[in-house]
Amino acid sequence: MADSKDVGAVSVTRDEVRRLCEFLYRRTGMSFDDSKRYYIDRRLTERIQATASASFQSYFALLRSDSQHEIEHLVNAFTVNETYFYREEHQLQCMTSHLLDDLMLRKPTGETLRIWSVPCSTGEEPYSIAMWLMENWKDVDSYNIEIVGSDIDTRALKAAAEGIYGERALMRLPRDIVDRYFTRLDDEHVQIDPGLRDSIQFTRANLVDAAEIALQRDFDIVFCRNVLIYFDDASRRMAAENLYDSLRPGGYICLGHSETMSRISPLFQVCRYPEAIVYQKPEQTK
Amino acid sequence: MPFVKHQGSGQDGRGASGDTVAVHVAGLTNPDANARWGAARMLGGVVGAVPALSRALEKETEGRVREAILTALIRTGDEASVRALLPSVRSQDASRRAAAIEALQVLPDAIAPFLTALLADGDSDVRLLATELTRNMPAERATDILCNLLEREMHPNVCAAAVEVLAEVGTEDAKPVLAACAERFRDSPFLLFAITTTMARISGAEGS
Numbered sequence: 001m002a003d004s005k006d007v008g009a010v011s012v013t014r015d016e017v018r019r020l021c022e023f024l025y026r027r028t029g030m031s032f033d034d035s036k037r038y039y040i041d042r043r044l045t046e047r048i049q050a051t052a053s054a055s056f057q058s059y060f061a062l063l064r065s066d067s068q069h070e071i072e073h074l075v076n077a078f079t080v081n082e083t084y085f086y087r088e089e090h091q092l093q094c095m096t097s098h099l100l101d102d103l104m105l106r107k108p109t110g111e112t113l114r115i116w117s118v119p120c121s122t123g124e125e126p127y128s129i130a131m132w133l134m135e136n137w138k139d140v141d142s143y144n145i146e147i148v149g150s151d152i153d154t155r156a157l158k159a160a161a162e163g164i165y166g167e168r169a170l171m172r173l174p175r176d177i178v179d180r181y182f183t184r185l186d187d188e189h190v191q192i193d194p195g196l197r198d199s200i201q202f203t204r205a206n207l208v209d210a211a212e213i214a215l216q217r218d219f220d221i222v223f224c225r226n227v228l229i230y231f232d233d234a235s236r237r238m239a240a241e242n243l244y245d246s247l248r249p250g251g252y253i254c255l256g257h258s259e260t261m262s263r264i265s266p267l268f269q270v271c272r273y274p275e276a277i278v279y280q281k282p283e284q285t286k
Numbered sequence: 287m288p289f290v291k292h293q294g295s296g297q298d299g300r301g302a303s304g305d306t307v308a309v310h311v312a313g314l315t316n317p318d319a320n321a322r323w324g325a326a327r328m329l330g331g332v333v334g335a336v337p338a339l340s341r342a343l344e345k346e347t348e349g350r351v352r353e354a355i356l357t358a359l360i361r362t363g364d365e366a367s368v369r370a371l372l373p374s375v376r377s378q379d380a381s382r383r384a385a386a387i388e389a390l391q392v393l394p395d396a397i398a399p400f401l402t403a404l405l406a407d408g409d410s411d412v413r414l415l416a417t418e419l420t421r422n423m424p425a426e427r428a429t430d431i432l433c434n435l436l437e438r439e440m441h442p443n444v445c446a447a448a449v450e451v452l453a454e455v456g457t458e459d460a461k462p463v464l465a466a467c468a469e470r471f472r473d474s475p476f477l478l479f480a481i482t483t484t485m486a487r488i489s490g491a492e493g494s
Contacts, residue, residue: 019454019487026421057490061425064455112290130289146290199289210327233392237357241327244350267350 010048012041016056020044023063028075028229029236029263036258043077072230078258079226083124085131085165086172088225091254092132094275095221099252100137103220106250106283112144116219116246118205119227120149123160124169126200127192129223131173131181150205150216157202163192208235213242220248226256228264240265250283307332314342319351326354330361340370352382356389368396375404375415387415394422401431410441417447421455428455433463442474449477453484461485 017040024030032040044056051070053059063070086092103113117126126149133140151157166188170178182190206212207227222243228236243253244267253268254276255261261268261279268279310332313325326342329335336359343355359367374386390397397419404416417435420428432448432455439445445467452460468481 015487023454055490057487064425133288141288143288144290145288196289210330234357234360234363237353237360238330241354241357245327265353267353 010045010053010055012044012048012056016060017041017044019060020056020063023060024074024078025260025263027071027233029260030075030078030229030258031260031263032258040078043074047074047077075229079229079256082168083121084169084171085124085128087124087128088257089132089172090257090275091223091225091278092128092136094273094278095129095254096132096136097275098273099221099278100139103250103252104139104143107220112146114146114148114219114221114248116148116150116216116222118150118207118216118222118224119153120151120156120160120202121153122156122165123149123163123192123200123202124165125149125223125225126160126202127163127181127196130196130199131177135177146201147199148201148203148216148219150203152204152206154204157204160200161197161202163197164189165192207231207239207242210238210242210245213246216246218248219246220251222247222251222253224253224255226259228255229259236264240267244268244281247281249281251281253279253281255279307335311335311338314338314355319348322346322348322351323354326351326358330358332358333362333364333366336362336364336366336370340366343370343374349381352385356385360389360392363393363396365396365399368393368400372400372404375412376409383411383415387418390419391422394419398423405431405435410444413439413441413444414447417444417451421451423455425455425457426459428452429457429460432456433460436463436467442471442477445471446477446480449480449484453480453487456484456488458488461488464488 017037021032021040024032047070048056048059050073051059051062051068053062062068063074107113115129117129120126126147130147133145149157149160151160164185170182170190178190181193181196183193184190203216204212205216207224208231224243228239231239240261247253252271253261260277262270267281269282271278271280307329310325310328313321314329316322316325322342326339329339339355339358343352343359346352346355356371359370368390371386371389374382375390377383377386401416401419404419405413407413407416413435417432420431423431429452432452435448436445439448449464449467452464464481464485468478471477
């Protein structure tokens with residue numbers, strides 16, 4: 001018997017988990033190592049139960065056929081769909097500990113640092129980037145910084161520009177940062193500082209539309225988290241090429257923690273840092 | 287604050303509007319790789335551009351431009367696109383072969399009319415790679431195709447590749463064919479192991 005985990009009425013074996021991981025990697029670009037076994041088991045067994053599948057075998061057949069959009073449901077189960085400030089803080093740490101030092105060494109004097117958050121949903125990510133830079137980057141006052149937030153959903157963009165949030169969105173923020181950057185509107189809502197609101201440019205963008213993305217150029221860092229995993233193969237390739245074009249040579253892409261660009265496209269170089277794995281557009285392009 | 291205040295849309299006006307297919311087709315032979323990359327990116331989904339993309343794919347030496355050409359052909363995704371991709375499956379360059387197979391995998395319907403010929407190709411490497419093209423097909427269809435292959439295939443590596451795909455996509459219908467294959471290759475421990483594992487997976491009994 002090979003390490004079978006029983007959750008409720010359904011059990012999954014190590015080999016079945018490996019099969020699922022191989023499938024997910026191939027179909028979505030999501031990558032999990034053995035250290036995530038418990039995390040995967042939990043979500044997999046939840047989906048097996050939710051689909052009333054009698055076994056892993058029948059669930060896997062359902063997943064492969066994608067007849068009930070099960071791939072999307074499974075990806076949702078593996079992804080925290082809630083957005084909040086300082087989410088995946090390790091990537092912000094990576095930005096200020098490594099990426100900016102590297103970028104600034106090469107950046108011509110006077111050139112603006114450009115950072116893109118796509119999709120930005122209701123704005124938590126681009127505002128987080130701005131606050132993180134203000135709080136954690138010693139050179140923040142030495143450069144002009146431009147932050148753009150883009151999303152396909154114009155309602156989300158409107159909410160992002162308004163910058164009004166509930167308490168849950170603040171759960172990862174230290175209290176002093178909340179006090180400095182937010183104004184309380186009522187018992188349940190706060191609004192982000194008007195100076196920060198004016199500093200983020202929000203624009204509509206569809207990642208698979210080359211013409212739309214052609215309007216977004218010359219970024220040094222792109223945060224593109226937990227969206228490529230929802231695309232089909234052709235769309236993922238198009239999105240990767242669009243992102244490539246949006247970056248300056250040597251610019252970086254930060255994906256979600258379980259995502260990997262390596263499966264999607266060979267256009268980028270893998271950069272491993274203690275805090276995160278990020279992907280870099282080669283500096284020299286013929 | 288160090289942040290640049292945003293003004294208006296920030297759009298820089300660059301884009302593809304007004305450009306013609308002919309200009310982009312001509313761009314595929316531009317000596318500048320960036321121009322070829324840009325041209326290929328604009329020709330995705332353009333049916334009339336497939337012959338030019340096909341010629342460009344054959345000659346292109348820059349990896350990222352090849353990627354853009356492959357994506358353009360995938361976006362068109364018709365029979366002509368498949369025909370354009372197929373020669374790369376025979377390339378001596380492993381990265382070209384792998385990239386072509388990945389591109390063809392995205393087009394399971396368009397590749398279907400070509401599969402029989404690919405799986406009967408005189409080159410065992412082509413047959414081996416072609417087994418991967420069934421991976422994204424519905425389980426019953428993929429099982430049927432791979433079982434037909436296994437019933438007559440004599441090359442152990444091609445059989446092993448088919449068995450490996452069946453481990454993911456195979457249905458119960460594959461088990462008699464797998465058993466017969468195991469009997470035929472009883473002197474090949476590796477293949478016997480692969481078949482045993484695949485049969486167990488199909489039965490839902492592996493690892494437990």
